[in-house]
Amino acid sequence: MLATLKEKTMNKYSTFEAIVAHLWKARTRAVFENPDDFSTVLFAVDIRSKLSPPLPHGFSGNAVITAFATAKVSHLVQKPFSFCVEMVKEAVDRVTDDYVKSAIDWLEVSKGIPATCNGNFYISAWRKLPFGELDFGFGKPIHGGP
Template sequence: MLVIVLSMRALQVTLFKCGGFSLGLYMNHAVVDGVAALKFLNNWCSIARGEGLILPPSPDRSPLRARSPPSPTFHHPEFVKLSDMPANSSFTTTDAVTAQFTGTSAPSKHVFQIFPFTAKELESLKQQALSDPSISKCSTFEVIVAHIWQARSKSVEKASDQSSKLFFAVDFRSKIDPPLPSNYAGNAIVAPLVELQHGDLILNSLSFCVRKIQQAMESVTNDYVRSSIDWWEIYRGVPAIMDGIIAAAWWKIPFEMLDFGWGKPIYAGPVVNDRTEFILLLSNGKHDGGMNVYLALLPEEMAKFETNIKVPSPK
């Protein structure tokens, strides 16, 4: 039996095998993203099975060098300059920092819960979004994230004019010119920002939120990525996640298929998490078109969320 445990502090994977034998791996997200981590692990598994490398990695970072001189051409509200961060705070701030930089480490009063979605429920959400003529198509990711964002916002007390932020990772390997090689072994993601007023978010339709997410995805072009790299070269910084959430599509990264020669794991996902701003979309292990959603809320918010997250019956 194999269990894969994923941690949220960085890209951490720990592998356990019955009989007391264990393997541990810790990766910094600044070095690799989920796609590169999976390719590394697939190579490792293949070598462990005696089959050699599947795809030799390319660690060359030069394609992602900043321009000379660095020249951001986009406004980047998704970042906070390090110089603008409060004293004694960081990306993983604590409850002690100022109200503007609310802590992202989960206080003990938060509760974590997994919500399963069937393929039928996901399809129902898609049809609901597509009933709006302004939406010609939508992906499973777009519609489930829109649904979760609205349901979570309806469960959290905020002033109607208060900001509500959504971030999600976009793999830009194929979006830049020239594209990165398929065996690129590094971090090739950006996290565009969707920001709405709380009142607008909860009062508008599901399709409205889907379209906002699609617009953010469409904004990730070669020019946007180059501008992001240049911004970081000049300012350094962290994601501006205050008053926001980050949706991560881990179900698209099949850690549950890894096989070191002991067979595939019975579980792939987090066991312990202290990051309240992360919403994880996880494989349900069944490969039937469904998924699991893993997130944290305060107890009174979670009670509301359990109702708000239910997929409405088709009319």
């Protein structure tokens, strides 16, 4: 299924970008009634390769920042899948060192992360995390989640 979805992007985009675009388009179609509204998807972007200076060698903490894509509902529903995936890719590409520093300043002032409401939503990519392989001394987990 993931290969089929990625083929729709002509393999020009990452699997994550294709999944986000697919979910965003489908959820927008299901949740929004007014074609003049705007739909937003928020998602985490790994900033390790985007920081200057880079994080110190051996850094093992989280290094993500929230990115987002917004479009008019009618555009998301009517335009081809390529429109949605390009919007997601542009959002990923906007995350630069300056973006990260600006977001940190915004978080300090706002005392929190952007909220999702009015049909907008946040996606977090856990697809590659090895939850099934974790063992803290009690055996393999039965369930993993936020």
